[in-house]
Amino acid sequence: MARRPALPPGAADLAGRVELAAGDVGELVHVLDAVRRYRVDCIYHTAAILSAACEASAASGFRTNVGGTFNVLETARLLDVANVVFVGSGTTYGLDNIPPRIDDATPQHPANMYGTTKLCAERLGLQYHRQYGINFRGTRYGMIVGPGRRITHHFGDWSGIIERPAKGLPYTVGSDPECPCAYIYVKDVVRSLLDLKRADASHLRQRMYNVHGFTATLGEVAAAVRRHLPSAQLAFERDPGGAMRAANRSLAYTMDSTAAAEDFAYVTRYTLDPMVADFIAEVRAGRAG
């Protein structure tokens, strides 16, 4: 494969304990190659291009997110990989007029290319389970936050509001302090994926689960940061383009995790304050690259 893989700075402690292989998930040969070389038992399929890239080019979104998922599923079928665990998305429920509480029966009407690709991807996974018996399981989240997410104008505020103060840097949030947002801390994401993978199949009533972290406004996040870092320099200033506000508004729902709780014992471990505390500690330990 062409790309030279490297651990991100935040995961440097894994050096020597994991093997990395880089490739393009949109190329079937790359996926087959990696799986074949390591005799993989479970693919955690997290590869996707995000909203901005999907909206810039639907063709790129289709190739990587839909075609890439097809490549993962075909590889599992062709090379007898038993398990595929997939990271889906709350954006499959749309961006506007979403009900305040989303459960697994809520109709999915994505309103952008990213959500459309994620819906196609999860439905293909469910079908490969039915058609070929591949042990496909997946989750949908709201906004995943944690050290190391890139701080861009688009969705970066959710990480920037903690990461910058933790580094002693000022930060101006380009969004509305009153707007609630469905968060989940990356450590709860990882744990939920591992627990879903380990769960006994007989306990699973479905294959895709909504998983909720907690809901908070950006104002509440800022207040929590200030509780831990009294000298934090945070300001709010609505962005003229409105990208953050639009993004926020689309995440102002609660994902009902009842099925996840009952079927694989999911509970949010990192609610607002524990999340902020851990996030700051990680940044200070140098794991925010």
Next chain:
Amino acid sequence: MARRPALPPGAADLAGRVELAAGDVGELVHVLDAVRRYRVDCIYHTAAILSAACEASAASGFRTNVGGTFNVLETARLLDVANVVFVGSGTTYGLDNIPPRIDDATPQHPANMYGTTKLCAERLGLQYHRQYGINFRGTRYGMIVGPGRRITHHFGDWSGIIERPAKGLPYTVGSDPECPCAYIYVKDVVRSLLDLKRADASHLRQRMYNVHGFTATLGEVAAAVRRHLPSAQLAFERDPGGAMRAANRSLAYTMDSTAAAEDFAYVTRYTLDPMVADFIAEVRAGRAG
């Protein structure tokens, strides 16, 4: 393109009035080529492989039905084709436990590869409308019947029960005479597509419409055939594999056409008896090849 196209016997009267170009919808170049050569203004996108082929190979279904739709949409975008009219499917609602009445708000949970590909296809079309302004419009139908559909063990009974007696041939139906099925005659299909295409955009509240023909049991169809052809030799004998029964059960719903009626004045013209009468006339006019 490699394939030599020819009009089906049932459409021989179109010779000299239409131009045919053959190609593989799964190949972007073929789609681009055909659209470019004829400066196409509207693509009626009906190309798909059906259930049996999709269940035999999910990869083939993905390539032709999902990838093919992507190719049509990208071609429309790249070569400035204003309109794409798409034939979707009621199978996007699943096969089991479908509510007796399906409207446009019913959640879509397809249960086979064909339905999965059709769901992905319609959602991609809706997204290309949002993202690139392509005038994408489409319909979903139950079981389309009409002269010339191949009579196979899978879904053929719905046509065979009329076509064979119309030719003076006996026919044994491999399914349950009591089970209701959502039918639509192919002439209502074509008219609904043309009317949807012509409808003023300001009248359309949505882009995908459920379109219903009528509901009847196979027993009722047989009775109607006998009303028109008293000497028809029809028998029922449940198929051992149960394929027809399963197919029937999955179509035992009514598609709510309210939105289609309000937005582009759709009404079923061919209910059971007119459909049987017209079908027989078409077969006898030699248009059932």
Next chain:
Amino acid sequence: MARRPALPPGAADLAGRVELAAGDVGELVHVLDAVRRYRVDCIYHTAAILSAACEASAASGFRTNVGGTFNVLETARLLDVANVVFVGSGTTYGLDNIPPRIDDATPQHPANMYGTTKLCAERLGLQYHRQYGINFRGTRYGMIVGPGRRITHHFGDWSGIIERPAKGLPYTVGSDPECPCAYIYVKDVVRSLLDLKRADASHLRQRMYNVHGFTATLGEVAAAVRRHLPSAQLAFERDPGGAMRAANRSLAYTMDSTAAAEDFAYVTRYTLDPMVADFIAEVRAGRAG
């Protein structure tokens, strides 16, 4: 796979002794699927679309002939298939101004899309041997003749001139009786492939071999047919389009089989008269479907 495979009538005696799987060589998944299912040890890669289809659409030629060969080679690499035996083509040497005798050092300058795809294909095979150790071996032939080739205006004369008289039918050859052509009988083709496959690697100085059958004019073929079938009704009438003449002129060379003879003991078994005799016997035995 979507296509339903069936033995050609001419090979009906193989029924029950071989397994058939159909697919599109242009689809990597189809090739992987077939190879995986049967744990294939050697792929005889003969799949290609021919000149007429390649000239009608370079894109189709590229996809099937170049992409198809890439798919075969990648499948061999990914699924550890030791051997790939490839049918190349004399058209890689071009159509005009070809030297009267072609050996393995003659530069290859194909002059149509078919020859171009076959050149790319053989070079990719040679490279997969160098890069991945795949035991790639192949041959180049002039005009392959034998029972069952379709008799079209393009290249059909070479078969038609024997097959039609063998069935008691008249035939008018659309080409020049004086023009020599490099023929090889299909049984010599098959034997050469098997012998090349079996040859000890230490005896092979190269990986692609020119293999010659014999050279004869169409007039000489007609005379041989008349020797075996005195009542044969054969006439010559130059085709107005000149397709056959052009095709003939491009095959008016001898392929030097010296290396094939030395490295894997190839000799032509079917020269003109034995070929005509065997061809007639095969047609009469019903193996000319």
Next chain:
Amino acid sequence: MARRPALPPGAADLAGRVELAAGDVGELVHVLDAVRRYRVDCIYHTAAILSAACEASAASGFRTNVGGTFNVLETARLLDVANVVFVGSGTTYGLDNIPPRIDDATPQHPANMYGTTKLCAERLGLQYHRQYGINFRGTRYGMIVGPGRRITHHFGDWSGIIERPAKGLPYTVGSDPECPCAYIYVKDVVRSLLDLKRADASHLRQRMYNVHGFTATLGEVAAAVRRHLPSAQLAFERDPGGAMRAANRSLAYTMDSTAAAEDFAYVTRYTLDPMVADFIAEVRAGRAG
């Protein structure tokens, strides 16, 4: 398209005078998109991945270099781009046992994946000219040198030997000072492409031309550098892996530019000393990023 394009530092003076669009040449849609947006009249097709990446993954080399060229040619055909000018490679002549003088009749037997892909690419271009009348023209070069090429262990010495001393930095060449190498300065490359593009078709006897800069040993290059920069700190130390020596040996030929000289008046403007002088000036002007 996903990638954000930017001018390299060495071409910063072009800012505001050119438009950049980034994309993956291996994706037909990306190529179509860029050509369509700018109504391109001539594609200078220089996109390729180089030897190291091709040898690491033949699949990646095939996709980008062969598939990418196919995408460029199909785009030219579909969107009526009149001209395609292609940068081929001397590696199509192989790596070992190359004759000391290569002319346009020398058989091409590439010995690595990069050369194989470049051979397939040029032959596809020639075929699109024959089949579709696309004005395809191209050149083959030995080692292209100039400011800004990345200095890697593989081929970097040819640039490093000038660029580092020009920046006042020491450099140790990992290769043989006695081995001749076929160089061409990037400015002669660009000029030859423009002149070939402008040449009257009636003057062109062929479509692919070998274009030679000059031949020199690395020792002679070092001596020339010292003539211009008496304080240059240059040492030679054969690399243990032998990569540079192997690369050098494969380029120890002269490309016969007779046809290029006669057909589009090519002459080398930058022989050894003018090349070194200009290269140093460019580096010092900050155009070596």
